[in-house]
Structure formats: C-alpha cells, structure tokens
Amino acid sequence: MGAQSIQHTQIIEISGELPDTGRKICGEATCEFSDAGSISKNSVERSTSMRKLFIAVSLCVIFMAVEVVGGIKANSLAILTDAAHLLSDVAAFAISLFSIWAGGWEPNPRQSFGFFRIEILGALVSMQLIWLLAGILVYEAISRLIAGPQNVDGFLMFVVAAFGLVVNIIMALVLGHDHGHGHGHGHGHDHGHGHDHHGHSHGLSVSTSRDVKHTKDEHHHTHDDHTHHHDDEKHSKDEHHHTHEDHAHHHDHDHKDVTEPLLGESKAKSEKKRNINVHGAYLHVLGDSIQSVGVMIGGAIIWYKPEWKIVDLICTLIFSVIVLATTINMLRNILEVLMESTPREIDATQLQKGLLEMEDVVAVHELHIWAITVGKILLACHVKINPEADADIMLDKVIDYIKRVHNISHVTIQIER
Amino acid sequence: MTMEPIQTLNGDFGFTGNDRRFAFSRQASFQQPRTPISTDSTDLGLRKPFLSRTDSSIDIPPPGPHHHYWSGHDDKPSGSLERSNFSSFVLSVFRNIRSGHRYMKRLFFMISLNVAYSTVELLIGLFTGRVGLVSDAVHLTFGCGLLTFSLFVMGASRKKPDGDYTYGYKRLEVLSAFTNALFLLFMSFSLAVEALHAFIQDESEHKHYLNVSAVTNLFVNLIGVWFFRNYARINLAYRNAEDMNCHSVFLHVLTDSIRSAGLILASWLLSIGVENAEVLCLGLVSVAVFTLVLPLFRATGGILLQMAPPSIPTTAFSKCLRQISAREDILEVSQARFWELVPGHVVGSLSIQVKKGVDDRPILEFVHRLYHDFGVQDLTVQIDHAS
Numbered sequence: 001m002g003a004q005s006i007q008h009t010q011i012i013e014i015s016g017e018l019p020d021t022g023r024k025i026c027g028e029a030t031c032e033f034s035d036a037g038s039i040s041k042n043s044v045e046r047s048t049s050m051r052k053l054f055i056a057v058s059l060c061v062i063f064m065a066v067e068v069v070g071g072i073k074a075n076s077l078a079i080l081t082d083a084a085h086l087l088s089d090v091a092a093f094a095i096s097l098f099s100i101w102a103g104g105w106e107p108n109p110r111q112s113f114g115f116f117r118i119e120i121l122g123a124l125v126s127m128q129l130i131w132l133l134a135g136i137l138v139y140e141a142i143s144r145l146i147a148g149p150q151n152v153d154g155f156l157m158f159v160v161a162a163f164g165l166v167v168n169i170i171m172a173l174v175l176g177h178d179h180g181h182g183h184g185h186g187h188g189h190d191h192g193h194g195h196d197h198h199g200h201s202h203g204l205s206v207s208t209s210r211d212v213k214h215t216k217d218e219h220h221h222t223h224d225d226h227t228h229h230h231d232d233e234k235h236s237k238d239e240h241h242h243t244h245e246d247h248a249h250h251h252d253h254d255h256k257d258v259t260e261p262l263l264g265e266s267k268a269k270s271e272k273k274r275n276i277n278v279h280g281a282y283l284h285v286l287g288d289s290i291q292s293v294g295v296m297i298g299g300a301i302i303w304y305k306p307e308w309k310i311v312d313l314i315c316t317l318i319f320s321v322i323v324l325a326t327t328i329n330m331l332r333n334i335l336e337v338l339m340e341s342t343p344r345e346i347d348a349t350q351l352q353k354g355l356l357e358m359e360d361v362v363a364v365h366e367l368h369i370w371a372i373t374v375g376k377i378l379l380a381c382h383v384k385i386n387p388e389a390d391a392d393i394m395l396d397k398v399i400d401y402i403k404r405v406h407n408i409s410h411v412t413i414q415i416e417r
Numbered sequence: 418m419t420m421e422p423i424q425t426l427n428g429d430f431g432f433t434g435n436d437r438r439f440a441f442s443r444q445a446s447f448q449q450p451r452t453p454i455s456t457d458s459t460d461l462g463l464r465k466p467f468l469s470r471t472d473s474s475i476d477i478p479p480p481g482p483h484h485h486y487w488s489g490h491d492d493k494p495s496g497s498l499e500r501s502n503f504s505s506f507v508l509s510v511f512r513n514i515r516s517g518h519r520y521m522k523r524l525f526f527m528i529s530l531n532v533a534y535s536t537v538e539l540l541i542g543l544f545t546g547r548v549g550l551v552s553d554a555v556h557l558t559f560g561c562g563l564l565t566f567s568l569f570v571m572g573a574s575r576k577k578p579d580g581d582y583t584y585g586y587k588r589l590e591v592l593s594a595f596t597n598a599l600f601l602l603f604m605s606f607s608l609a610v611e612a613l614h615a616f617i618q619d620e621s622e623h624k625h626y627l628n629v630s631a632v633t634n635l636f637v638n639l640i641g642v643w644f645f646r647n648y649a650r651i652n653l654a655y656r657n658a659e660d661m662n663c664h665s666v667f668l669h670v671l672t673d674s675i676r677s678a679g680l681i682l683a684s685w686l687l688s689i690g691v692e693n694a695e696v697l698c699l700g701l702v703s704v705a706v707f708t709l710v711l712p713l714f715r716a717t718g719g720i721l722l723q724m725a726p727p728s729i730p731t732t733a734f735s736k737c738l739r740q741i742s743a744r745e746d747i748l749e750v751s752q753a754r755f756w757e758l759v760p761g762h763v764v765g766s767l768s769i770q771v772k773k774g775v776d777d778r779p780i781l782e783f784v785h786r787l788y789h790d791f792g793v794q795d796l797t798v799q800i801d802h803a804s
Contacts, residue, residue, distance in 0.1 A: 112754040117722040139555045341582045380797040392802045412766040412797045
C-alpha cells in the first residue's frame, strides 16, 4: 500500500525536460536516468552489448563441446582441463550477460536508483573469478611439479593451447570489435560525447590517474596500421613484455591504455566507452589468451627439451601474474564506484571553485559527487547564499553551471541562507 | 581509538537493545543516541510533543564526522591507498593493529596462526611429497589472504574522508564482507564439485593422512569461532560497518571448521565402511555453507546496489512523504532517494516544489527533522519555487 501511494504521488508530476532551464521537475523515480534522450541510447547500447556477449557465449559453448568430445575420445586430461577453462569463460560471460540485462530493470521504491549497480557488481564477480582461476592454475602447476615426473606430452600441450588461443582470439574480436554507429556511446552520453565515430578507433572508458586536469591527447589507432600514441600518464602497472606469436595481441594490449575525456570540451573525440561488463568479459578472454600463450611456450620448450619440466610452472606463474595485472585497472575503477568516490572525470575542486566564484554564493559544503555506474554521475551539495538573494534564481544558476561546465545533470542542490 | 557509537533508530521500529538479532545484545552500553541536541530550537508550530532521544537541530543538522571543506589546493589525490614505502607501510600496519579494536587484534592473531600452520603444512607436504597436504596448505592460504584483506580493511576504514572519497572509507568494510561472502559461495560451489568428483572416482583415492591436518585445521578455526562468537548469528541485524566485516570473518572460520569436520566425518565413515561417505559429507557441507552465507551476501549486495535501507520500512518512507506533501505550502515531493552508505548511515536526497514566495527555511527544517528521526543523517533537499 505504502509503495503504491508513493507511485501515486509521483505520477502526478510533470516528467521530461523543461525547455527553459536545465531544471527537471520530474516526478517518477525512473525519470532521472531515463529521460527521453538517454533511454533509447541506453537500450541500444544494452542490446548491442547483449548481442555481443550472446555470440561470444554461444561460440564458447560450441568450442567447449568440441573440446570435451575430443578430450574424451583422445583420453587426454589436458584437453579436458582446457574445456573446464572454457567453462569458466562461459560462467564469466553468463554473469556479464545477466548484469547487462538486469541493469535495465525498472527502478522501484526499494531500488530508487534503478539497477545500474548490478553491472558493477557483476564485473566485480567476474574479476574475482579471474583471480580465482589464476590461483587454481598456479596451484595445479605446483601440484603437478610435486607429483613428480610425469609423462608430459609437450606436443599435445602445444596443440591444445594453440586451439584455445585461436578460440580466445575469435571471441576477443567479437567482444572488442565495434563498428561505430550512431550516437550509441552508452555510458558516455552524459559527458556530451554525442559524437559519431567511424572507423576502428578504440579507446576505453576506464580512466587514468587522478592528477590530471589538463588536456590529454587522444588515443586512437586503427586495426591496420597499429599506430598509437600514448599519454605519459597512462602507463600504470600494465607494462608487460611477453612474446607474441600473434600480432593481434599487440592491439589488444593497447586497450588497457586509457584516455580521460576532457571536461566540458566538445572536441570530436573518437573514443568509445565500452560497457563495463563487455570489457570485463573481454579481459577474461584476454587473460585466457595470455595463459594459452604461456602454455604454448611451455609446451614448445618441453617438446623441445623434455627434461625441463619446471618450465611449465615458471611459465604459469609469470603469465598468471600478467593476467592479474590486466585486471588491476578495472578493479580500481570498480572499487572507486563502489566506494562512492568522486569519479575521475570530474574535477571537484574546480567545480567548487566555480561555485564559490558565483556571486551571492557564500559557501559550499557537503559536496558529494558519486557515480551510480561508470558514466552516470550524481551530485548533491548544500549551497549557502546571501540572505537577500533570490533562492530560485540562485538555484537555476547553480544547476545551469554544473550542467553546462561539468556536464552533470543529476543534481540535488540545497540552497541555504 | 574509540569505537563509533552505534546508531540506533527510533523505538518505533522495535529495535531495542535486547533484540537478539544484534551482535551485542548483552551490552546495553552501546545504545547511545548519536544525534546532536539542539540548543536554540525556536518554535515553528511544529514542536514535537515528546522529546525523543533523537532531537534534531534547528538549522541544517550539524555536519557529521564526514563533513569537510574542499581545500582548493588539493589537486593531487590524497589518501590513495596504493602508494607508500613498503617498510613504512609495514610499520604502520603494526601500529594500526596495536591501536585497533579488539577484533582487529584477534583477527591478526588468527591470521598469524593460520599462516604459521599452513607454512608448516606446506613444508611437510613438500618434503614428504604428499600432494594432499600441499593442496590443503594452498586452500588455507587463499582463506588467509582474504582474512588479511579483512584485517587491512578494518584498519583502512578508519581514515577520515578526503577529497576523492567524500563519504570516507567505511564502505570498504562492506566491500570486504561482500568479497568474503563471495569467496565462501565459491567455496561451497567447489565443494559440490568435489563431491561430484568423489562420486565419479574410486574411493580408494581418499587420503587418510589428511585427517591430522583436518583436525588441526578444525582446532585453529574453532579458536576463531570463539573469538568472534559475538557474531554468531546467521541473520544479523547490522548496526554499523564493522558488524558486516566481523560477521563475514566469523562465517569464514565457521565454514572452514564445518568443512574440516565434514572431512573428518567422511574419513571416519569410510573407515567403518559406509559407502559414498565422502560424497554425502561434502554435499552436506556444501549445502550448509551456502545457506549460511547467503543472508550476508544479500545484505552486503543490497548496500552495494544502493538499495533503500532495509532497516527502515517502506511504509515509514511513504508516511514521511505524505506528511511533507500534506503541508499547505508544498505542492509536490519528488525524487525521494535513500540509500545506505554503511549499515546505520543513511543518505538521502529529495526534491520539493513549493508555492511561489514561500519562505523555504521552515520547510527545510521541518523536512530535515522529519527524516532525522528515521536515522537519515545526510539529507539534501532541493526546493523549487513554482513559477
């Protein structure tokens, strides 16, 4: 009953954007994150991501079935282990798929912000899965080492790993490859990145270090010529040097580089913000490819020199560490959102300074800026103004400033005198 | 360092100190009102007839401990958890633990015990070449890693809020509880897989020498259970952030002990000739762990999902909204959103449309006071004047 009366009071109100100011007097709980513009963008982006993940899942299941049948026929444990690995991939994809789908559920009085956070939690769970798998692999390597000399078929290791690698690359392409269409920038739309991009420019929505308020270069490269230029601040711990047999990996690792969208500048950016769950699934696949490369190297060495069995363990260790390093950036982003911290795209000091510079504003306190998910930012603060000033006009000015300069449209301002 | 006083809600909702769902139901001294008492409440015609324990102040409620002013020169991230010199880091860790509350100390002791035990087991396993011991040691190390993370979070969550983390670091405790719960769910799943494995496999593979390690493991974990016995409930009513973290630690040691007990039982049953004992025991343990952990998982998940605070029923919220819109100068109330930062700390925002020319100060005070009684400390109210 109570819930219904809330719904009832809210339905009376006007919904949608008023043309005069940025002030939205929208009543429904759903309104904030689904005004006319963004709801279609959201659903387009969501269905694109879901389609991609769906393709990836089906491919994965098919390959897994092939490997299981082959493994049983050849009676090889290695192939079955790889099939189990693919099963973990399927699990991760399923989690991501569920998160994206659930993110679209309508808000209700219990979940007044909608279900956008499920994406973040789903990404967290799949990152944990990656860590768990890396740990299991290391443990397996150690136990294989301890169990003493075994008849390890280096050649079989190599072949199985190569097959796994091919599968993973195909899925990486499915997940990562994006033909620029329309305004479907997903989470980016709140920041005014309503620009098309054509061609294969890739970037990442995950952001970089915090001490950046200055301009950054863009980062885009094409598939064909692999030219890219980096910002100096981009390179965190993701330095890895690993041998590639496959050139496709080279552009893959660029995806961990980050570009930070410029505040309020509307340059034509060819930057695509990838849905965080698709990105998580992509990291999973990437991690698997790295592991496969490691196993291939180990298998090749053992095939060549069968007495160096410890190479298996060393390779596994090194490549597990590499895989974990790829997840760190994403984990940091997830952590920041879950801790309700100020998103990296927003320069809060400048925002506060700008507010204080406005006339009739005496003080600003209890300023909280946080994100419900990557790209959807909310702001709440108390603004103390001159007692003689008109509260309404001040409210309009403040909201307009925040929306125009910093591009946050979901604000709640308490004007005090 | 003193523990934070535990926030209590109005007696209306039946959360008295003797509620057995609380962690510290025996300790009445924690029932302190946390809210400030106003000194100069002028009359607004809205004076509450009874002085409740939670008197709100006249103006905007004085800022809680997380209030701060942004410093204009603060360009660099402060309080970033990743960058410190390693040795100073270790020293600060020890300093933190020594000054921490007793659960930190107990947890630290438990972790050291676990680490010592697993190192010994690992060495023995390596020397004697028994894979089972090594695998057990690795399992233990996983668990230790998680407990260390919980310990770290207990210390780190005491940090003051800063420019980047305007709400402070208390959420870390919820996160650590969530991670623990997730890991336990994974563990229950893997136990089920193990049971399946044992079902398919031949029983002669059962490693009886693991019994010794299982007994020791059980013993160590029972120490942990005793340390954290205050949190010995499945459906705990969480009153502050530390509750969740400590509850997750408790569940962790409890499930570990159940697992060891299950292994011992399976071994004994096998020795007296019960068939498929391993499958049965492992299956039982897996189901038990799952049911134990699920409430914690849902509670932490709910907070992380920005769900409305479960401690405040929806009827209370709608009652508030009705009371607000019943005032004659208020036209409509919208976008009422409430969420919990940590259990006990509710944050909310609200948008009110009033008639033109109405003085907003009394309305602000009224709304703040109204929600303050429900335990909503941080409220931001936007007042729009109808044109």
